[in-house]
Amino acid sequence: MEIVITSAGDKLTDKFDLRFGRAAYFCVYNTQDKTSKFVSNDIVNVQGGAGTKSAEKMIELGVKRVISGDFGPKAKQLLNKFEIQMVMLDESDSTIESIIAKISK
Amino acid sequence: MSIKIAIASGKGGTGKTTVSVNLFHFIKENITQSVQLVDCDVEEPNDAIFFPNYQVQEVIDVNQLIPTIDHVKCTYCRKCVEYCEFNAIVIIASKHYADVNPALCHSCGACAYICPENAIEEKAHLIGEIQPFNNSCQPPLLEGRLVIGSPMQTMVIKDLVNSSLLKADIQLLDAPPGTSCPVVATLSQTDYTILVTEPSPFGLHDLKLMIELLHEIKQPFGVVINKADDQFPEMEEYLLKSNIEVIGKIPFSTNYAYLYAQGKILQNISEDIQKVYEQILTQINSKVQIYA
Numbered sequence: 001m002e003i004v005i006t007s008a009g010d011k012l013t014d015k016f017d018l019r020f021g022r023a024a025y026f027c028v029y030n031t032q033d034k035t036s037k038f039v040s041n042d043i044v045n046v047q048g049g050a051g052t053k054s055a056e057k058m059i060e061l062g063v064k065r066v067i068s069g070d071f072g073p074k075a076k077q078l079l080n081k082f083e084i085q086m087v088m089l090d091e092s093d094s095t096i097e098s099i100i101a102k103i104s105k
Numbered sequence: 106m107s108i109k110i111a112i113a114s115g116k117g118g119t120g121k122t123t124v125s126v127n128l129f130h131f132i133k134e135n136i137t138q139s140v141q142l143v144d145c146d147v148e149e150p151n152d153a154i155f156f157p158n159y160q161v162q163e164v165i166d167v168n169q170l171i172p173t174i175d176h177v178k179c180t181y182c183r184k185c186v187e188y189c190e191f192n193a194i195v196i197i198a199s200k201h202y203a204d205v206n207p208a209l210c211h212s213c214g215a216c217a218y219i220c221p222e223n224a225i226e227e228k229a230h231l232i233g234e235i236q237p238f239n240n241s242c243q244p245p246l247l248e249g250r251l252v253i254g255s256p257m258q259t260m261v262i263k264d265l266v267n268s269s270l271l272k273a274d275i276q277l278l279d280a281p282p283g284t285s286c287p288v289v290a291t292l293s294q295t296d297y298t299i300l301v302t303e304p305s306p307f308g309l310h311d312l313k314l315m316i317e318l319l320h321e322i323k324q325p326f327g328v329v330i331n332k333a334d335d336q337f338p339e340m341e342e343y344l345l346k347s348n349i350e351v352i353g354k355i356p357f358s359t360n361y362a363y364l365y366a367q368g369k370i371l372q373n374i375s376e377d378i379q380k381v382y383e384q385i386l387t388q389i390n391s392k393v394q395i396y397a
Contacts, residue, residue, distance in 0.1 A: 048209055056195045082197075
């Protein structure tokens with residue numbers, strides 16, 4: 001299964017980004033083979049609709065779970081519709097690797 | 106030719122409605138019957154509360170055109186997504202999903218224009234209402250009312266200020282608070298703007314934003330200091346230094362706040378209040394001619 005963790009940078013040592021639609025990168029982590037890749041969020045600076053567009057991206061990536069600080073109503077609606085699980089984590093100081101370690105336990 | 110005067114403030118609660126309702130009353134009493142009060146605070150219109158005898162005459166729908174996508178014709182080519190400036194369209198080809206989010210759509214029509222399959226049709230979507238009071242030909246009071254949950258207040262205000270029902274010689278536009286799009290829409294075609302402020306740090310801060318806006322859109326204005334007392338001299342120091350005209354000062358009065366809370370500011374108007382508004386009207390008349 002692939003899951004996304006919102007990230008402030010494109011390395012495993014970078015900080016977790018609490019924002020979903022405005023996250024700088026999406027870390028796509030594969031729970032089977034334990035690999036990860038970073039996808040840049042090219043709509044991070046749009047005026048409106050970042051949540052909707054990011055949700056669209058999650059659906060296209062085919063991930064089953066997204067870990068972020070919170071999700072706006074429009075993103076929530078779309079992610080719900082396509083049965084992508086939303087996990088809210090209030091840990092702005094955590095790094096991506098520490099979150100991966102946590103969910104791999 | 107009609108004269109449009111907007112009453113705006115920046116900060117909420119400074120007295121836009123109080124000043125609007127009073128000006129309407131005194132113009133009607135002393136100058137002309139051909140005056141209309143237009144409540145542009147479409148998120149929470151409240152001018153009507155002060156006119157218990159006025160009755161709503163009709164309800165005019167304000168619609169926004171929202172595109173709908175025909176799933177049979179759509180080939181998921183994403184041209185509409187590329188053309189949408191507002192990220193309102195979601196197309197996921199692998200899931201055969203195509204939908205428009207009305208909360209993000211600005212009804213520009215670009216998606217319908219570009220769709221090579223003619224799969225997009227624009228349909229009316231209710232976002233608000235315009236309610237004329239008391240007279241269906243030249244209503245003395247009109248209000249805009251946004252549908253709860255709709256973010257399209259600017260669109261409702263545009264319809265309201267461009268309504269063919271606005272035809273009195275003097276039109277008073279009671280603006281929403283703030284300095285963003287809904288306020289700009291209210292001020293778009295006015296001849297003069299009255300900025301109502303209060304002597305407080307917050308009042309001054311937002312007044313400055315409002316003054317900046319009026320300079321930007323190059324419109325004449327004057328300032329009314331409401332709830333005036335001696336507690337915050339910085340307000341008048343600033344206005345004096347910036348060479349901004351104060352066209353009226355309404356003294357602070359707890360009793361007046363009681364009357365307002367009961368919706369009774371137009372009953373038993375005190376002589377002091379009467380004088381203040383007569384002075385404000387004289388000042389306005391020196392900018393835009395309101396006395397015939």
